[in-house]
Amino acid sequence: MNPVLFPRTEEMLLSMVKAYPEARFMAGGTDLLVALRQKQKALPPLIGLERMEGMGDILREGDEISIGAACTLKEVASHPLTRQHLPLLCQGADSVGGPALRNMATLGGNLCTASPAGDTLPALFLLEARPELLSEKGLRTLSMEAFITGPGRTALLPGELLHRIRIPIPPNAPIQHFEKVGNRNAMAIAVASLAALIRMEQGLVTQARLAWGSVGPKVIRSSEAEAALMGKPLREESLKEAAFYAQKAVQPISDIRASADYRKKVSASLLQRLILYRDSDDKGERS
Amino acid sequence: MPTQISGNATESPSRSPMTIGLPLPRGDARAKACGREPYAADLFPENLLLAQALRSGLPCGRLLELDLEEARQIPGIVAILTAKDVPGSNRQGIIHKDMPVLVEDRIRYCGDPVALLIAENKEAIRSAMSCIRIHAEPSPGVFDLDEAMAENAPLVHEDKPGNMLAKATIQKGKPDFDACAAVVEGWFETPVQAHGFLETEAGTACLLEDGTLRMEVSTQSPFRDRLEISHALGIPFMQVHIHAPSLGGGFGGKDGATVQCLLGLAALHCPGRSVKMLWEREESFVAGYKRHACRMHYRLGALADGSLHSLHARLWYDTGAYAHLGPEVMELGMEHAAGPYRIPHNLTEGFCVHTHTPTGGAMRAFGVCQVSFAFESMMDMLAEKLKQDPLELRLRNALHRGDTNGAGVLLESSTSLAACLEGIRNHPLWQTRRQWQKEAPPFCIRGTGLAAVFNAAGYGGGVRDAAIAKIEMDVKGHFIVHNAVTDMGQGNSSAFLQIAGHILRQSAEALSLRQPDTRSAYPSGSSSAGRTTYTFGKALISACEELASRLINRAGLILFLQNDEGLVLEPGRVRHEPSGRSVSLEQLASFMSLEERVCLGQFIAPVCREVPDTSRGFFIGFPHVIFGYGAHLARVEVDTLTGRVQVKDYLALTDGGAVLNPSMFDQQVQGGVAQGIGYALYEDFITEKGVVKTKDFTTYLMPGSLDLPDILSLAPPVEEEESGPFGMKGIGEVAMNGPLPAIANALRDAGCRRIHKAPIMAEAVLGSLENR
Helix, strand or coil, rough: CEEECCCCHHHHHHHHHHCCCEEEEECCCCCCHHHHHHHHCCCCEEEEECCCCCCCCEEECEEEEECCCCEHHHHHHCCCCHHHHHHHHHHHHCCCCHHHCCCCCCCHHHHHHHCCCCCHHHHHHHCCCEEEEEEECCCEEEECHHHHCCEEEECCCCCCCCEEEECCCCCCCCCCEEEEEECCCCCCCCCCCEEEEEEEEEEEEEEEEEEECCCCCCCCCCCCHHHHHHHHHHCCHHHHHHHHHHHHHCCCCCCCCCCCHHHHHHHHHHHHHHHHHHHHCCCCCCC | CCEECCCCCCCCCCCCCCCCCCCCCCCCCCHCCCCCEEEHHHHHHHHCEEEEEECCCCEEEEEEEECHHHHHCEEEEEEEEHHHCCCCCCEECCCCCCCEEECCCEEEECCEEEEEEEEEEHHHHHHHHHHHHHEEEECCCCHHHHHHCCCCCCCCCCCCCHHEEEEEEEEEECCCCHHHHEEEEEEEEEEECCCCCCCCCEEEEEECCCCCCCEEEECCCHHHHHHHHHHHHCHHHHHHHEEEEECCCCCCCCCCCHHHHHHHHHHHHCCCCCCCCCECHHHHHHHHCEEEEEEEEEEEECCCCCCEEEEEEEEEEEEECCCCCCCHHHHHHHHCCCCCHHHHHHEEEEEEEEEECCCECCCCCCCCCHHHHHHHHHHHHHHHHCCCCHHHHHHHHCCCCCEEECCCCCCCCCCCCHHHHHHHHCCCCHHHHHHHHHHHHHHCEEEEEEEEEEEEECCCCCCCEEEEEEEEEEECCEEEEECCCCCCCCCCHHHHHHHHHHCCCCHHEEEEECCCCCCCCCCCCCCCCCCHHHHHHHHHHHHHHHHHHHHHHHHHHHCCCEEEEEEEEEEEEEECCCCCCCHHHHHHHHHHHHHHEEEEEEECCCCCCCCCCCCCCCCCCCCCCEEEEEEEEEEEEEECCCCCEEEEEEEEECCCCCCCCHHHHHHHHHHHHHHHHHHHHHHCCCCCCECCCCCCCCCCCCCCCCCCEEEECCCCCCHHHHHHHHHCCCCCCHHHCCCHHHHHHHHHHCCCCCCCCCCCHHHHHHHCCCCC
C-alpha cells in the first residue's frame, strides 16, 4: 500500500515531496482517480491538497483576484469576487461536469490536467491569468501560454506544485461571454467552446479577445478574428469576417464526440451569438 | 434467507384496504429510498470468493493457447478455468444454444470469455489478468451488415451461410404502388443501444453440501436460468436454486444468461464457498447484450384520400456474434413494420445477420422501436406529399377493434389508438403549436412532431405464456405474495400487492412480498414482453380469490353461519355484516394448516385462434393478439448555430386498458419516453472493427435531467382489456417507441431536411439546415 498524505503547510508539503519524489498531487481527484483506475499497476503515493493552508481561498489583492489552486469549481463559480469581476471564469467553471463533480474538482486540477477541452482554460487565457508555482526553490509565476505546453502537458517541473492562480481584474467591466457546446447539457466534455471578452465604447468595439476550447491541442486564439471586430459595431458582417478567420485558426480533430468539420463550423458560428450584445452599454450589460 | 419487501408497512397510517385504480405509493418506495433494498450486486456473504472472466479482446480469430502458469502462482488465485473445465454442453442461449460459457476454439467478438478466474480478492484477479497471455490467431471479420452480407464474407458461424441467422417474410395482400396516388420511399438507420442499468450484471453462487447450486442473481428469468445452467454445465436442473432479488434495472439486458453459467461453473469448482461476480461498467458495455442496430428500406403508398394501400418494407437487423433472441427480435419488428394502421397490402421482409460485434439481445420494445422510426417518418412524409394534416392522416388509418392489422391478424382485443390520437388533437400543446413556433427566440427554430405507436404484449404464438401465482397467509394473519416474475424496477411487485390487497380487502401493512425464488414460487416465465403484471396478475387474482373464499368459509364455520351471506373481508378480520360479529385473521390463521393458508392460481395468456397464413420463415412468437397503443407529441427547439436539439415539451397518451395504479402507469410511460429520447438524440454504442469505443458513461451518453423535458403522461378513455387483470394490459414497452419518430418529425416541422439516421446528432441537424 502506498501512502496518501495530507500536508497542511508548505513546509510539510515540501518535505513530503522530498520523501516521495514519485508522489502525485491530488486536489479533487476527479481526473486523477479516473486515470489511476485505468492502470493495472500499483498506485503511486498521493499527496492530497485539500487541507493545505493558502490553497483553498479566493482573495482580492490590489487589482488582482487570487485563487487558491485547491478551490473547487463550485467555489470559483459562486464566490462574490469572481462573480463580480470574472464572470467569464464563473461561466467556464460552472459548465464543468455536474454539481457533484464541481463540488470536488478544483480550478488547479483543471489547469494541471491541461486537457484541450478544459472548460476554464479559454477564460483563463483571455483574463491573462498567471499560474503561480511552488517548489523548494520558491515561487514563480508564468503566463497561461507558458504554463500549458501541449495537450495534457504543463510547464510544471518535477516536485513543483500549482499553488495559486492570479488574475488581474479586467478594467472597465467588459462583456464576458462563454459558450460551451457539448453533446448534452451537463456531464459532457466540450466539443467546442468560445470565450469572448469585448469592450464597447459608444457602440463600437474597442477591445476584442477571443479564445476557443476543444478545437486544437491548446486553447486557440486568433488575432485576425479579433482585429476583424475592432472599431466596428457588433454586427453580422464583422462577426462573419471574424468567423472566417476563426475557421482558419482552429485545428480540431475528429473523435468519438464530433468530427473536425463540425467543430470547425461551430467555432465559427458561435461568434454569431455575440450579436445579442450589440446594444450593450459601456458596462458590458445586454440591454 | 429470501428477502422480503413489505407493503407500505409503517409508511401509511391508513388501515383502509388497498384499492385498484388508486395512485398508491410503491411497495418498495421506502426501502429503495432508504437504500435498504438488497440487490444482487450488494450481497457479500462470508468467506467470499470473486470470479471474473478474462475476455478475448479480439473480435475474430482462433484461440490457440492460454499461458496460465504464471497467473496460477499468484497468491490469492484459487483457480483459473478454461473450456476444458466446463462439465456440460458449454452452450447457452434462450432458444438458440450457440454461445459458449468459455470459448473452446473460435472467438466471435471482443467480449468472448476465454478463461474464468476465481480468487480470494480483487488484487489477485487484477495481477493475474495482467500476466495471462492469450495466444490467438486473428482472422478477418465482418463488422457491419455490408461486410457480413458481402459475397464470400468470412462466416461468424460455419453453419450460417451468408451470415444469415434468420430470414422471413410477412405478406398480406399484394402491394401495388401503381394503384397509389402518392408513394414515398426512404432508408432508415437506428443505432445499437445499451441498457445502461445502474446495477451491472451480478450474482453470487454457492454449491451446497447436498449438491444444490444456490444462486442469487440479477436476472429477469430465474426459472429459465435453471435450464440454461443445467444445459451448459450438465447438472440436473432441479439442483439449481435461483433467487432473484430486486433488480437495479433490467430493460431486457438481464433476460438470458449473463453471469449465471460462469458463476455456476466457478461455484462447482469451489464447493462450500460463495462466489461473487459483478461486472465492472466497462465489462458490461463490452460483454452485455445490446439493442440490435437496424437498417430499413420502406416504400409506402396511399390513395388520394389518404387511405394507406401498399407497403413494402425490408429490415436488416445486426444480431452480432450470437443468436440470443435475434430472430425473435426481427420477427417482432416485422409484425409491427406496418405501424398501427389498416393497410390492405403489405410485404415485409426481414433479415437477421451475424457480425463479429457484441451480441444483440432483448431490450425494451425489441425490434419495434426500430421500425417505429421508419413507419412514423413515412407517415409524415406521406402527409407532406398528400398535403394532409399528419394527425388526421393517422386517425384516418388508425386500427380499431375488428380490423386486421398489417400482419393480417384480426384484432379482437382492446384497440384504442384513436382515443390516444384524439387526446392529442384536443390538447393545447398541439393546438397552440403554430403560435409557439412563431415565438422562437433568436438563433432558434421550433417544431412539433407526432408519432402513433404500438407494441405487442406477451410471447406470441407457439410459446406457452403462463404464470403460477402463490399467496400465503402466515400464522399472524399477514399475507405474503410469492412473486415469480422479477421486479427490475418497473413496479410489478407493487401492482401485485395492490391486487392482493384489493381482493383480500387488506391494507398495505398486512401484505408483504417475496421476490422470485425457484424453491418457493412456481415457473411463471420471464419479466419481459409487457406480460409481467398482465400474466402473473391474472394468476394472482385467482389465487387470492381462492384464499378469500377459504377465509370466508373458515370464518363461517367459527361463527356458526349456514352460508357465506353477509360475510365480508375487512382489514385484519372477517366480519358478519348483519350481526356485526367478526373473527380476526390471526384467529383464523391459528385454525388453519399451512396447506390451507397457501393458494396457487394460474393463468395462460390467450393466443390467436385463427393464425393467418401471412408469415413465412417464423420459428415462434407469431402472431400476438394484445397490443398497447400510444400517441406521442414532441416539441423541439433547434439552435441554428450549433444544431443542438432540446426537447421542450413531451406528451404521451397511452392505451394500456384499465389503469391499476395511475402513478405507476405514469412512471412507466415517463421512463420509456426518457429512454426513447436517449435513443433519439444521445445514445450510440459504437464499435470500430469489432472493438468497443464506448465503454463507459463518458463516451456512451445518456440524457440527464437537464436534457429531458417534463413528460406529460395521460390515460385517455379507452376500452378495457377483457382478458387482463381488472382490464389492464402491459405498457412497459410502448412508450419507448414514440420519441425517435416524434422528434424526427418535429425537426422536419421546424424546417430541417428529413433525418433518416439515429441518434440524431447536432452535426446532422446542422447539416440538415444548410441550403434549406
